[in-house]
Amino acid sequence: DQQVKQNSPSLSVQEGRISILNCDYTNSMFDYFLWYKKYPAEGPTFLISISSIKDKNEDGRFTVFLNKSAKHLSLHIVPSQPGDSAVYFCAASAKGYNQGGKLIFGQGTELSVKP
């Protein structure tokens, strides 16, 4: 049972345009969502997060939107740059010490930004 899904394995965008990466989840207990960026042969690096009490969080060129009723979140990158080309992972977590901070990851979307 895959609780976090990224249905688009890849996305290609022109430099300067908007990149929109999507993520769906099934577990209504999730209360915190994160986006990670991963380059080949490196570990994932944290990009941006959002708590379930918010519907939007912005950090520079990156904005994450959360639609709780639809159990959907998206990452917008504006404007896209060639250096943004990487695999983007959506992750979710549920509150509670017994969760131990466990992150449930989607399968990733490979973004390619073409000059």
Added chain:
Amino acid sequence: DTAVSQTPKYLVTQMGNDKSIKCEQNLGHDTMYWYKQDSKKFLKIMFSYNNKELIINETVPNRFSPKSPDKAHLNLHINSLELGDSAVYFCASSQLGTGSYEQYFGPGTRLTVT
């Protein structure tokens, strides 16, 4: 100055061998994790230690045994390696109880079992 480091970066070994992967974090975090990324690129949690205490143990074979000598280190020992153990293993750390679930990942260890 690397925040989360793992050694080795690459590990090639034969079936049946025993191997260890080491992880160290210098962020002062109280919680460390091991994740496995399989051939389908899924990142799945295996273990989590908080202050040297095991708090998450997903359905991982007993051949995998994590060991945390102190808060800054979490090692992964694998006995009787099998072909299916081939994957990239990532160590991560975080500080629980801050309201942030952000985890910092190491560069990964690519394990190849032949």
